[in-house]
Amino acid sequence: MSVAILDEKKEKFLQALEANFSASDLLSVTEGLEFPTRRAEKWKYTRVNAISKEAWQMGAGALDNVESYNPFPELDAVSIYVVNGQVAYISEDLPEGLTIESEHDEEGALQRKNIFTALNYSLNPVSLNISAAKNQIIAQPVHIIFVNSGELTTAQTRVKIAAEQSSFLHVMESFVSADDSKKWVSHINESDVHANAKLTISKWQALGENGYMMTHEFSQQGADATYTSNVVTKNGTWTRNDSWSDLNGKNGECNLNGIYLPTAKEHVDNTTTVDHKVPHCESNELYKGVIYDAASGVFNGKVFVRPDAQLTNAFQQNSNIVMTENGTMNSKPELEIYADDVKCSHGSTTGQFDDIALFYLMARGISRQNAKEMLVTAFFQEVLDAMKVDEFEGNLISL
Amino acid sequence: MIKIKNLHAEVEGNKILKGLNLEVKAGEVHAIMGPNGSGKSTLASVLAGNDAYEVTEGSVDFDGSDLLDLDVDERAKEGMFLAFQYPVEIPGVSNINFLKAALNEKRAYQGLEPIKAKEFLALVKEKSELVELAGKLKNRSVNEGFSGGEKKRNEIFQMAMLDPKFAILDETDSGLDIDALKVVSHGVNSMRSPERSFLVITHYQRLLDYIVPDFVHVLYNGKIIKTGPKELALELEEKGYDWLIEETV
Numbered sequence: 268m269s270v271a272i273l274d275e276k277k278e279k280f281l282q283a284l285e286a287n288f289s290a291s292d293l294l295s296v297t298e299g300l301e302f303p304t305r306r307a308e309k310w311k312y313t314r315v316n317a318i319s320k321e322a323w324q325m326g327a328g329a330l331d332n333v334e335s336y337n338p339f340p341e342l343d344a345v346s347i348y349v350v351n352g353q354v355a356y357i358s359e360d361l362p363e364g365l366t367i368e369s370e371h372d373e374e375g376a377l378q379r380k381n382i383f384t385a386l387n388y389s390l391n392p393v394s395l396n397i398s399a400a401k402n403q404i405i406a407q408p409v410h411i412i413f414v415n416s417g418e419l420t421t422a423q424t425r426v427k428i429a430a431e432q433s434s435f436l437h438v439m440e441s442f443v444s445a446d447d448s449k450k451w452v453s454h455i456n457e458s459d460v461h462a463n464a465k466l467t468i469s470k471w472q473a474l475g476e477n478g479y480m481m482t483h484e485f486s487q488q489g490a491d492a493t494y495t496s497n498v499v500t501k502n503g504t505w506t507r508n509d510s511w512s513d514l515n516g517k518n519g520e521c522n523l524n525g526i527y528l529p530t531a532k533e534h535v536d537n538t539t540t541v542d543h544k545v546p547h548c549e550s551n552e553l554y555k556g557v558i559y560d561a562a563s564g565v566f567n568g569k570v571f572v573r574p575d576a577q578l579t580n581a582f583q584q585n586s587n588i589v590m591t592e593n594g595t596m597n598s599k600p601e602l603e604i605y606a607d608d609v610k611c612s613h614g615s616t617t618g619q620f621d622d623i624a625l626f627y628l629m630a631r632g633i634s635r636q637n638a639k640e641m642l643v644t645a646f647f648q649e650v651l652d653a654m655k656v657d658e659f660e661g662n663l664i665s666l
Numbered sequence: 667m668i669k670i671k672n673l674h675a676e677v678e679g680n681k682i683l684k685g686l687n688l689e690v691k692a693g694e695v696h697a698i699m700g701p702n703g704s705g706k707s708t709l710a711s712v713l714a715g716n717d718a719y720e721v722t723e724g725s726v727d728f729d730g731s732d733l734l735d736l737d738v739d740e741r742a743k744e745g746m747f748l749a750f751q752y753p754v755e756i757p758g759v760s761n762i763n764f765l766k767a768a769l770n771e772k773r774a775y776q777g778l779e780p781i782k783a784k785e786f787l788a789l790v791k792e793k794s795e796l797v798e799l800a801g802k803l804k805n806r807s808v809n810e811g812f813s814g815g816e817k818k819r820n821e822i823f824q825m826a827m828l829d830p831k832f833a834i835l836d837e838t839d840s841g842l843d844i845d846a847l848k849v850v851s852h853g854v855n856s857m858r859s860p861e862r863s864f865l866v867i868t869h870y871q872r873l874l875d876y877i878v879p880d881f882v883h884v885l886y887n888g889k890i891i892k893t894g895p896k897e898l899a900l901e902l903e904e905k906g907y908d909w910l911i912e913e914t915v
């Protein structure tokens with residue numbers, strides 16, 4: 268019975284896509300891959316229905332005044348503009364040791380394939396590959412601005428990053444909309460952080476009204492490597508961020524930081540998997556959210572500590588404030604520990620807004636709006652400190 | 667300054683204030699005493715505008731404006747100040763930055779330019795020295811890690827910074843040792859002026875040796891049941907409240 272239902276959903280999803288994409292390709296690339304339903308553990312609190320019935324199409328690959336959509340125009344960065352999934356502009360002056368190129372690949376070599384990653388490759392075979400050469404400290408961040416426009420457009424994008432041995436690289440990815448029409452953005456990061464390298468990916472998600480966004484972040488870390496993922500979900504109707512971090516070399520450090528502040532009926536889901544495969548690694552997860560109005564949030568954090576991964580330090584914290592009675596938050600930390608000499612902790616809290624603190628600030632003459640902003644910023648400060656991205660600090664609450 | 671008429675207020679369906687009348691004129695200091703749970707903090711919260719408390723009847727005139735019609739911050743901007751019985755710890759909100767924001771909001775409300783950084787720092791220095799908190803405020807979150815006495819002194823520091831015309835001190839003396847009590851009283855007395863009034867809520871007559879009131883009121887069961895000169899406090903300390911309560915019923 269349940270198999271039939273799964274098939275039916277998938278069939279509808281693919282049928283809708285067939286309006287603009289080749290039917291036989293869709294069938295072959297998704298063969299054996301299910302369309303997720305809430306029966307699946309990792310999709311229990313997030314429904315994919317909203318994107319499954321639309322005849323998505325590729326939008327135009329250019330846009331007038333594309334720079335005007337850069338949310339951080341003051342940032343001194345190597346800029347790349349991607350319009351509706353197609354590269355529109357790449358800075359010409361690249362610092363020494365930094366390479367940026369496009370690659371054509373319709374299948375990819377992902378170990379953890381699912382229906383969306385498979386379609387991502389098939390619908391847009393071009394990946395953007397960024398690499399930092401061995402021993403190169405790339406001081407300027409690379410900032411990719413993904414601009415989306417047009418009714419029922421989908422952007423299927425991939426950024427593959429290689430941080431070679433002992434290199435340093437920060438890639439910022441901003442996702443914005445040029446208009447309020449319905450759009451589906453599906454983005455993949457595949458990162459290799461080689462021995463002793465440091466890679467940070469910082470995402471700014473601001474697709475706004477009618478923006479449906481899913482990201483998949485895969486990272487492979489070598490010995491002594493540090494991978495940091497920062498995700499701020501500023502707005503967007505529906506957001507699902509999946510990440511898989513594999514710690515494959517000793518003394519690796521993996522940091523996952525997230526901030527989300529959905530309003531109205533927005534939905535944000537951060538689902539993470541950290542896999543400690545070898546000894547002496549550390550992972551730190553810090554996710555904080557403020558759920559306004561009738562919005563909803565999900566945090567699903569899985570940590571594996573494999574039998575060989577002795578002396579692992581794994582920390583996970585998810586804290587939430589639900590502002591109204593209509594908001595919901597589902598938080599599910601999960602540790603699966605198969606080694607005995609490890610230090611692991613996880614914590615999850617969901618509380619209400621501190622009305623007494625609000626009253627205290629207002630009783631000193633601070634307006635309701637400013638007092639709320641102060642308290643929300645204070646709540647997020649710990650994550651902002653962990654992220655160390657100045658551009659996020661001032662822009663969290665404003666607009 | 668403030669004229670409270672027939673004030674009724676409830677919280678979560680419980681009637682707490684049951685027809686309270688009180689007038690405080692400019693320059694006066696009024697003390698309010700009364701047993702635990704009689705409604706003293708409720709009165710303070712209602713005047714400051716805490717919306718957990720619902721006013722069901724009555725009016726409050728604050729220097730010509732309808733106090734109950736103003737939002738919490740507007741009351742503060744109009745010159746109302748409440749020193750909390752239990753000052754709130756707010757991790758992540760800097761004590762100094764928040765005070766600067768408060769001061770500047772008030773100035774904007776009065777049509778004044780934001781205070782200059784240098785002037786603000788000088789003011790912080792002067793007022794924090796007044797309550798012997800100098801040096802304890804830098805890089806600190808609001809009340810975080812403060813001892814009970816420090817929190818109370820921080821309330822008086824904030825009062826001095828914001829320069830209100832009507833200040834309510836809700837048990838600012840409770841739990842203070844004699845040195846801290848002197849510091850707090852000195853802070854308050856240095857602010858006494860013909861234009862400023864105080865409502866001092868306390869359980870202990872001792873405070874009133876330092877902050878000498880013009881009137882002492884007894885609040886019981888949501889009403890003021892007795893008003894007298896400062897000597898009333900001595901009598902209350904000696905005899906307790908029972909004789910007064912019996913007199914009323």
Ligand SMILES: Nc1ncnc2c1ncn2[C@@H]1O[C@H](COP(=O)(O)OP(=O)(O)OP(=O)(O)O)[C@@H](O)[C@H]1O
Nearest residue numbers: 677678680682701702703704705706707708709718
């Ligand atoms: N937020 C609240 N929810 C429910 N009941 C409350 C609340 N605040 C006050 N009360 C009740 O209202 C009554 C008056 O409380 P209030 O704090 O005003 O007394 P008080 O005179 O300040 O007492 P104390 O001397 O102990 O400070 C008490 O019975 C108290 O339990």
Ligand SMILES: [Mg+2]
Nearest residue numbers: 706707708751
């Ligand atoms: Mg009280």
